Every structure is written in structure tokens, then in C-alpha cells.
Amino acid sequence: MRRFRIFTSIAAASTLLLAACGTADQDKTAPAASGGALTPIKLQLQWFYQAQFAGYIAAVDQGFYKEQGLDVQLLEGGVDIVPQTVLAQGKADYAVAWVPKALASREQGAQITDVGQIFARSGTYQVAWKDSGITSPAQFKGKKIGNWGFGNEFELFAGMTKSGIDPGKDVTLVQQQFDMQALLKHEIDAAQAMSYNEYAQLLEAKNPATGKLYTPDDFSIIDWKQNGSAMLQDAVWANTAKLSDPNYQAQTVKFLLGTIKGWAYCRDNPEKCRDLVVAKGSKLGKSHQLWQMNEVNKLIWPAAGGIGVVDDAAWKQTVDISQTTKNQTGDTVLKKAPEGQAYTNDYINQAITQAKAAGIDVNGTSFQPETVTLEAGGA
Template sequence: MPRFRIFTAVAVATALLAGCGTADQNTTTPAPGGSGGALAPVKLQLQWFFQAQFAGYIAAVDQGFYQEQGLDVQLLEGAVDIVPQTVLAQGKADYAIAWVPKALASRESGAGITDVGQIFARSGTYQVVWKDSGITSPAQFKGKKIGNWGFGNEFELFAGMTKAGLDPGKDVTLVQQQFDMQALLKREIDAAQAMSYNEYAQLLEAKNPQTGKLYTADDFAVIDWKTNASAMLQDSVWANTEKLNDPAYQQQTVKFLLGTIKGWAFCRDNAEKCRDLVVAKGSKLGKSHQLWQMNEVNKLIWPSPAGIGVVDEASWKQTVDISMTAKNQTGDTVLKKAPEGLAYTNDYINQAITQAKAAGIDVTGTSFQPQAVTLNEGGS
């Protein structure tokens, strides 16, 4: 995910939204399948480069799940300077993948977008420290150098520190962290931000120069924001709110979500195959790293008791509450008030789930069991 300075996601989104017209948003969506069996073109904006974080969408294209629904889906790769929800709001994509707090900040700045599929049911954000540091909780961050990526990825970190009674502007030294773990490995910072499916694996792929062997989980301690009520909802499918008034776009959204459900169910049951699809897509991360990522991403989705993609009201409320209360180093919050209008809806995902069930797709993954993945040096 992109990186920048603390809480700048709101400013960037606002700047990019300035001057957004409504012409694209008001256009009529062709009915999926169109006349003569032609596929309806659909653009999905991802929030980062191709990796297993997006394997379900990649699989849905490769396995023809979108095509079955009459859709020709083009996956738009993300990058540092791309804000997916802004691309969507500007009418340059039909759907976008974005973390909920980032997207809600963009909504508050004027983006007309709606969460129609909460694919990740759980947060994958960690703060990682050396075990010999003795740090086991956010309260012990006081006086320490705390790494984070910024650009909206740091909200849970601030929520954890706020809950622990710390002032991020006074009690810690915030350090701009790169998307590798070198600053922690070199002990330049005391705690590093990491996703369970990506940067944490980078630590376990690194060689301990003292032993000549790879580091293990025993060398580190993990602060998982899910364990202290500081977790926030992450990857979700966002649609254009205004276009949801168009029956054709409504139909397309259900079909897109049905293909997406099939893609993620496929990756749940075929992790190695999806790893290979992601590698073939051009990811620069290695095969063992991508299998780790696929396995960890599956943990964030499955099991999904209410069905994959359904927004859990309690998790949504926690995300919104944190967005309005957790303060950054200047005392600002992600949101000034609760979201207004159609911030999310389960209408379309529930329709897609009903159709998926009828097709024999397991939409809850109740029996899902994660794999034991062996990482190789450098993730190869």
C-alpha cells in the first residue's frame, strides 16, 4: 500500500478529488453481457501492485468467473501515487479496492463511493518489535522510535497508542518507514509496521548474520491490533454511489461480486495455484513469499460466518469510532463526524451470495484450515 506522511491520505484524496466532474458518474452502465453476448467492460482499481493480496480478483479473471457473468474485467494495478477510491470517484474505474478508513476519509472530502463488499473480515496489521526489547504492548512505545508508513496505513497504530494513553506527537518519535523491514533489522527503530501477509514475512526471510540461518518468529514479538480493539476494516470493494441508482449498474455489481466470490473461494481451496497466477502476473515477490501471503490473506477472509463480503456492523462501528477518536501527532482524527449517506450496503453482496450458494460455492469457508508455509531466503 502507498506510503507518505502521517494522515496525508485525506489531503491527497481531497486534492485529487478537486475538479472531479460528474459526467463519467452519470453515464448509463451497459447491461452485463450486452447484446449479442458481448462482454461488458469493467475496470477494477487495485490499491497496490499485483500480489496475493489481490489473488481472488486475479483468479476470477484467469478462471473465467467474471466472463461467466458477462463481464470483461480489467485489473488496474496500483502504485504509490494512486488513490483507488479517488480513481473510482473520478469515473476512471467501475470499482476499487481500498481500506475502509481511507475510503471514509475520501467520502468525507466529497467522494461518492459505497462499500458493497467487505472482502477482508479481519485486519492484517501488526507492529513488530525485537523480542529482546521487552516491548509487549503499545503503552511501552513511550520514548521509543516507532516506524509507520503513513498515507492512511497508520490509523490502527494511532488508535492503539491513543487507547494506551500516549500522545503520538509527544510520547514517541515517529519514523517514516520504507516498505521493507531493514530499519527494524538494523535496529534503527524500535517497532515496525508490518502486514501479516507481507512485511512480517520479510523478517522471516532474512538471514541472521550471527547464525547464518533465517530469523524465526521466536526472534520477534508481534502486537496484533485485533487483540486490543484497535483493528479497523481493510480491503473492500467500493462502488460509485451515484451509479448505484442505475439498475444496470446494480445488476453489474451483483455479477461482479459473484465472480469475485468465486475467485476468492478458488484461492481458498487452491492456494498454490493462485500463488502461481500471481507470480505469472508479474509480481516481483518470490514464490514462497507469495504462498505465505496467499495463506495469510485467506486467514483474513475465512471463515466468514455471514458469507464472504458481508459488512459486519460491529466491525464497521469500531472502524468508524476509531476514525473519529484516534488522534495523530497533530491531534487530528481521520473523520470529523460519522459517515453520512450510503457508506455501505449489504444488498448486492447478499444477492451474490445467494446465487453463489445456488451454484454450490462454499461462501463461509467454515472448514478452512491455514497451511504451514516454509519461507525461503528472500522469499524465493
């Protein structure tokens, strides 16, 4: 999803690691429907195939990229793949990455620019058992608090700091695995979870006392969007240096237009996109992927300014937290405000204009989430 080893002192190590992690080569050209040649494009994803990336998968499957003359190859992510580093090293043309992690990479020298802020809202939760009485970060004092680390922890740390909790002294921080077993086994008091993934894993687990699946009534959710410590997440990043090339500029608009169509398709056809993700080889099954598709849509739609447009206030909040919130070792995400072209709305606005002309709803004002029934184990 977004667990990548990139932050302050480990950023350089990640760069070295990625230098050894090549990506599959691709033919220079491919036949277009019109008889011409498609431009080969590589998009590095953050994590393994799942509905978090359904819009890109759909844009490939439905031919939205091909309409723009692009032959897009999706590069699956993984535990030791840092998308923004792959992009900066020229091994991909675009990458999907969380904003604070990508900004940390920029501070370390990666020449990358946010050209499409696809997720307008954060999907990070901290989840506790309902009977624990924990309903806010102010109640974390003296508790065992799970987090993934690797730069995923700063919304949690910002929330604690705002509530007067010192993350380095007032809680016991537990390195959480990329699942919810520690919470289910009562080994920690509150666990980090994404609304579209790990939280669903709780609701796919059976309560041994009843033999039935857990329900939302069994848990308390702390949603960082509610207390002002949320940070921007999935964005499309481009190569900053190449953005000076008119051809790459035009290609970026085309890529974003295909991407907009892909996400609009998944907004309007969540079950079809669920099926595309499962067919792509997702690790969890159909009910989990439909839940994830539904929750991801909530992070994108409605998009008041148009899908992918960077909101200045949300960007400022992300940068402020990145500069001021310290983790347990006293490190911040950023040492100073981002310099240069950290983001631009130029290309996404051009893509939005073209999408509107093609009759695509880029705002999703009427979007209504579905009610999804989860099955045991996400089947």
C-alpha cells in the same frame, strides 16, 4: 498494498494528482463464449500485483467474471494511485480500498459505497525484536516507532492512545519505508507490518550472526485485532450515484458473484493462486506469495455471515476510531460520522444467494491455513 496519499489535508492534493493519472482504454465489447458480447469492467487495485488481490486475479483467469458476462480489466495500483479517487472520477467501475481511507475520501466529496467487505479482519501488526522486551503499546514510551503514514497509522495510534501513550509526545515517530530494513538495522524499536507482507520479509532475511533466516522466535508481534484498535481494510467500492441505475445494480451483483468465486477458488487452491500471482508479475517470489495467500485467506475465512458482508460491529469500531483517534498533528480520519450510503450489504447478499445456489462455499467454516516455508528473499 494500501499506501495511498489520502487523508484530511492531503486528500485534495491526491485528487488533483489522480486527475492526471489516466488508465488504459479498453475495447467497448469483447466476444463472449456464447457468441454474445461481454461488458467491459475496470477494477482499480490498491497496490502492485500480489496475493492480496489473488481472488480478483483468479476470477479473471478462471473465467468467473466471463460467466457473468463481464470482461474485467485489473488496473494495477502504485505509490501515487488512490483507488477510491480513480473510482470517483469515473476512471474505474469498482475499486479495492481500505475502509478508513475511502471514508476520508467520501468526506471530501467522493461518491463511493462499500458493496463488498472482502477482508473481514485487519492484517496490521507492529513488530519489535523479542529481546527488546516490547510486547504491548504501553511499552512504546520513549521508543522510536516506525509507521508508513498516509492514513495507514491509525490502528497504531489508536492502540497507543488506549494504552495511555500520547503519539505526539511520548514516542519518536519515524517515517518508515515500505520495507523492514529500519527494524532489521535496529534504527527503530517497533515497525509497522502487514501479516501477509512485511512480517514475512523479516522471516525471509538472514541473521548475520548465524547465516540462517530469522524465525518468529526472534520477534514480538502486537496484533491490533487483540486490543480493540483494528480497522476494516480491503473492500470493494462502487460508484454511489451509479447505484441508482438498475443496470449498474445488476452488474454489481454479477461482479461480486465472480469475485466470491475467485476468493473461494484461492481458499481451496492456494498454490494455484500463488502461481497466478507470480505469473502476473509480482515483485516478490513464490514462497512469499504463498505465505501472503495463506495469510490473506485468514483475513477472509471463515466468514460467518458470508464473504463480503459488512459486520456492523466492525464497521462501528472503524468509524469510532476514525472519528476519535488523533495522529501526531492532532488530525482524525473523519470529522463526523459518514453520511449517506457509505456501505450496503444488498448486492453482496444477492451475490451470496446465487453463489450458494451454484454450490459455492461462501462461509469457509472448515478453512484451515497451511504451514508455509519461506525462502531467503521470498524466492
